[in-house]
Amino acid sequence: MKKILSLVLVFVMAMALSTCALGEIKTTPYQHPVLGFTIQAPVGWLQMDSQNIAKLMADPSVAKSFPNVDISAYVDQCIANEMTMFMDIKGSNFNIVGENVGSAFTADQLNLLLTPSLISQYQQIFPSVNFIVDGDTCKMGDNEYAYIVYEASTGVNTVIGAQYMICESGMLYYITLTIDNAMKVADYIEIDTMFDKVLASFAE
Numbered sequence: 001m002k003k004i005l006s007l008v009l010v011f012v013m014a015m016a017l018s019t020c021a022l023g024e025i026k027t028t029p030y031q032h033p034v035l036g037f038t039i040q041a042p043v044g045w046l047q048m049d050s051q052n053i054a055k056l057m058a059d060p061s062v063a064k065s066f067p068n069v070d071i072s073a074y075v076d077q078c079i080a081n082e083m084t085m086f087m088d089i090k091g092s093n094f095n096i097v098g099e100n101v102g103s104a105f106t107a108d109q110l111n112l113l114l115t116p117s118l119i120s121q122y123q124q125i126f127p128s129v130n131f132i133v134d135g136d137t138c139k140m141g142d143n144e145y146a147y148i149v150y151e152a153s154t155g156v157n158t159v160i161g162a163q164y165m166i167c168e169s170g171m172l173y174y175i176t177l178t179i180d181n182a183m184k185v186a187d188y189i190e191i192d193t194m195f196d197k198v199l200a201s202f203a204e
Contacts, residue, residue, distance in 0.1 A: 025194040027201075034082045035098045037173070040201040042194050045086040050079045053095075068124050092191055094177040094198065105167040107137040111146035114165060118148060126152040132160075141200030151181060158182070162195075168204040175199065 030041035033049075041047065048056070054075045056062075063071045077083075078097070087093035105113070115135035122129050133149040145164040152159055158181040166173050177195050179188065 025190050027194065027197050032082065032084055032096075032098075035171070036204065037096070037098070037168075037171075038201070038203050039096075040197045041086055042088070042198075045088045048085045048087070050081075050083045053078050053083055053085055066125060088191075090180070090183075090187075092177075092179045092183070094175065094195060096173060096175050099172045100170060101167065101172045102170045103167075104170065105172070107144040107146045107166070110165045110167060110172075111135050111137055115146065115148060118163065122150060122152065127155055128153040140196060143199060143202055145175075145199065164199060166202065171204065173202070175202070 026043040027040035028043050029038060030047070031038045057071055057075050057078070063069075081097040081099055083095055083097045085093055085095040119131060119134060122131075129150050129152040131148060131150045133147065135146070135148055137144060137146050139145075143166055145166050147162060147164040149160070149162045152161065159178050160181050161176065161178045163174060163176045166175070175198070177191075179191055183191075
């Protein structure tokens with residue numbers, strides 16, 4: 001199985017934080033135009049397709065922020081795997097990529113097969129990373145996920161990331177959330193609640 005690292009776009013987290021709370025994040029149905037999956041997506045968040053993400057990644061500051069990452073290869077992965085990303089005005093974001101693996105895997109199997117490699121890759125990317133959850137499974141709605149949660153230093157700030165994996169109809173999906181560790185508690189709760197809706201609503 002090809003292992004794809006759904007690299008989070010943490011460089012956007014350098015954006016200034018707003019002084020006001022986010023308030024309730026409303027959601028609306030979204031369907032990916034190529035992969036076909038559906039989710040409840042956050043209203044008011046910028047949605048970017050793989051081509052626009054590739055343009056964003058071409059910024060020289062990205063390569064400077066991630067010296068251990070082959071940005072060109074990552075951009076190719078973004079496009080090949082039809083990455084889509086949603087980002088709010090503060091830089092919090094989540095992205096989804098899909099890969100045709102042609103087989104069915106349970107959450108437990110994904111945890112066993114992919115988690116060690118993901119942990120190793122994150123350790124290579126970030127100057128400092130601590131795994132809050134270093135491999136577990138959970139159920140959100142009718143969906144069962146394998147996931148990891150980490151806190152990492154980008155050299156500019158500290159972010160919290162959560163990467164979820166699910167296999168549906170022979171497709172392996174990575175759904176990755178990234179937020180700033182300095183975020184207000186109220187904002188964190190709102191984003192966490194919204195992301196739970198995304199995970200629970202994900203469907204092929």
